[in-house]
Amino acid sequence: MYTEKVMDHFSNPRNVGEIENADGVGEVGNASCGDIMKIFLKVEDGIIKDVKFKTFGCGAAIATSSMVTELAIGKTLDEALVLTNQAVADALDGLPAAKMHCSNLAADALHEAIKDYKQKHS
Amino acid sequence: MKIYLDNNATTPVKGEVLDAMLPFYREQFGNPSSVHWAGRMVSGAIEKAREQVARLINCSPAEIIFVSCGSEGDNFAIKGTADALKHKGNHIITTSVEHPAVLETCEFLEKQGFAVTYLPVDEHGMLDLAELEAAITDKTILISVMWANNEIGNIYPMAKIGEIARRHNVRLHTDAVQAVGKIPVDVQQAKVDMLVLSGHKIGAPKGVGAMYLKRGTRITRFMHGGHQERNRRAGTHNVAGIVGLGVACELAQQNLEKDYRFIRGLRDKLEQGILNSVPDVKLNGHPDADLRLPNTLNVSFNYIEGESLLLFFDMKGIAASSGSACTSGSLEPSHVMSAMGVDIVLAHSSIRFSFGADNTEDEVDYILTELPSIVQRLRDMSPLYHRQEPTPLHCDECRMVHKV
Ligand SMILES: Cc1ncc(COP(=O)(O)O)c(C=O)c1O
Numbered sequence: 001m002y003t004e005k006v007m008d009h010f011s012n013p014r015n016v017g018e019i020e021n022a023d024g025v026g027e028v029g030n031a032s033c034g035d036i037m038k039i040f041l042k043v044e045d046g047i048i049k050d051v052k053f054k055t056f057g058c059g060a061a062i063a064t065s066s067m068v069t070e071l072a073i074g075k076t077l078d079e080a081l082v083l084t085n086q087a088v089a090d091a092l093d094g095l096p097a098a099k100m101h102c103s104n105l106a107a108d109a110l111h112e113a114i115k116d117y118k119q120k121h122s
Numbered sequence: 123m124k125i126y127l128d129n130n131a132t133t134p135v136k137g138e139v140l141d142a143m144l145p146f147y148r149e150q151f152g153n154p155s156s157v158h159w160a161g162r163m164v165s166g167a168i169e170k171a172r173e174q175v176a177r178l179i180n181c182s183p184a185e186i187i188f189v190s191c192g193s194e195g196d197n198f199a200i201k202g203t204a205d206a207l208k209h210k211g212n213h214i215i216t217t218s219v220e221h222p223a224v225l226e227t228c229e230f231l232e233k234q235g236f237a238v239t240y241l242p243v244d245e246h247g248m249l250d251l252a253e254l255e256a257a258i259t260d261k262t263i264l265i266s267v268m269w270a271n272n273e274i275g276n277i278y279p280m281a282k283i284g285e286i287a288r289r290h291n292v293r294l295h296t297d298a299v300q301a302v303g304k305i306p307v308d309v310q311q312a313k314v315d316m317l318v319l320s321g322h323k324i325g326a327p328k329g330v331g332a333m334y335l336k337r338g339t340r341i342t343r344f345m346h347g348g349h350q351e352r353n354r355r356a357g358t359h360n361v362a363g364i365v366g367l368g369v370a371c372e373l374a375q376q377n378l379e380k381d382y383r384f385i386r387g388l389r390d391k392l393e394q395g396i397l398n399s400v401p402d403v404k405l406n407g408h409p410d411a412d413l414r415l416p417n418t419l420n421v422s423f424n425y426i427e428g429e430s431l432l433l434f435f436d437m438k439g440i441a442a443s444s445g446s447a448c449t450s451g452s453l454e455p456s457h458v459m460s461a462m463g464v465d466i467v468l469a470h471s472s473i474r475f476s477f478g479a480d481n482t483e484d485e486v487d488y489i490l491t492e493l494p495s496i497v498q499r500l501r502d503m504s505p506l507y508h509r510q511e512p513t514p515l516h517c518d519e520c521r522m523v524h525k526v
Binding site: 037 | 425426427428429430433434437446447454455466467470502503504505506513514515516517
């Protein structure tokens with residue numbers, strides 16, 4: 001049901017954890033759907049230097065979280081803001097249709113973290 | 123290592139069962155309804171299987187109707203009763219923890235004008251029998267209560283429910299798909315009028331089941347067509363499947379006590395092992411193990427979503443199942459967990475291990491070695507673990523999706 005890439009990111013998730021004194025933190029999802037994603041950012045000169053995540057959720061939720069951290073690191077905030085959930089799913093060679101709603105929120109979590117950063121630094 | 127702990131989902135076909143079946147795909151391929159030699163060769167086999175099934179649940183062979191699966195049996199029993207007794211009343215009593223084969227059939231009947239009472243359960247998943255009795259009205263035509271629950275393993279007190287039904291002269295159907303072969307099931311003692319069992323849960327193949335219909339119980343046909351099963355269920359017999367079901371029932375009867383003791387030993391060991399070695403684990407179902415099926419263990423590993431746990435188990439060769447939304451194919455976690463009032467995170471965290479006679483103690487030891495680190499790894503990944511702030515609970519979008 002899951003692609004090889006999903007299983008790779010699920011079984012060896014990249015950038016798991018928290019960033020202490022993160023420059024931005026974003027969380028999306030809820031316990032009702034069974035998926036909660038939290039993203040932590042370290043930003044320097046408008047560039048995302050580090051991203052970490054914590055996720056409660058199914059295989060797709062964990063894999064998309066891991067993938068979004070990889071996609072975001074090194075990007076400018078504006079570049080990261082145009083990353084979509086669909087792009088994350090595509091980078092994983094796709095997700096099962098049933099997972100596209102609740103479990104594919106990683107880009108949203110990233111955007112929330114960027115919003116949080118911008119609010120704190122405006 | 124491959125460890126199969128999902129026997130409530132389905133079981134492997136037993137060797138003896140398959141051996142008994144194979145001739146009915148080859149030499150004995152006839153249609154049992156035919157008058158010629160090819161038909162005659164197989165009609166006896168159907169009747170033998172009927173006796174084997176009847177003996178296991180203590181009824182007469184004429185009271186057994188072969189069907190294609192447990193779901194068909196439940197549909198047949200409930201819709202067939204509703205139609206046959208609609209002149210008497212339109213009220214059905216069932217429980218909120220039934221299998222979808224019963225629940226969705228009842229929901230369908232509600233749309234046809236029937237009124238259904240879904241009895242609640244307590245935090246342990248148990249029914250209040252006084253409440254059941256109080257729900258009976260002069261319009262009640264059917265009580266349908268499962269003998270044992272597939273998710274949590276709870277065994278419902280069928281003999282007491284049978285007494286209540288008899289006292290009020292209401293027909294009683296029980297979905298015994300999970301009970302048969304695991305615990306003693308006696309339709310006389312329990313005073314049930316209809317009982318449904320399924321082959322693939324007891325070492326017979328998928329695609330065959332049986333319904334006990336007490337002599338004299340009026341029911342409207344569900345499957346129309348030929349005159350098979352004394353006009354009660356049309357369709358050319360699944361001969362090999364029926365033969366397999368018969369043998370599986372005979373084996374179940376022979377091995378019931380032995381299997382119960384062995385399987386319960388393994389289950390209890392895993393249960394104790396998990397509860398003793400992993401913190402923040404909740405047992406789902408009745409805390410008294412005597413009131414649960416011997417093979418079923420349902421536990422919630424707090425802070426972790428069930429599917430991700432299943433996938434990690436799978437990487438270690440362990441097959442189990444979960445009540446999380448992600449695995450139930452819906453947007454909400456198990457209706458059984460909700461009925462018990464289990465916290466939403468714990469409902470998503472629930473894992474069911476269901477044993478069979480092929481499991482071994484080594485397998486339990488292996489799981490107990492692997493499990494704590496898998497759980498810890500996922501907890502370390504979870505934003506709910508050691509969380510200070512409140513957990514967001516609601517999803518507006520899901521509600522909308524669910525309602526349409
Ligand atoms: C309690 C219960 N009832 C009914 C069924 C349906 O049986 P079948 O798969 O044979 O249709 C199942 C199987 O999942 C079950 O566990």
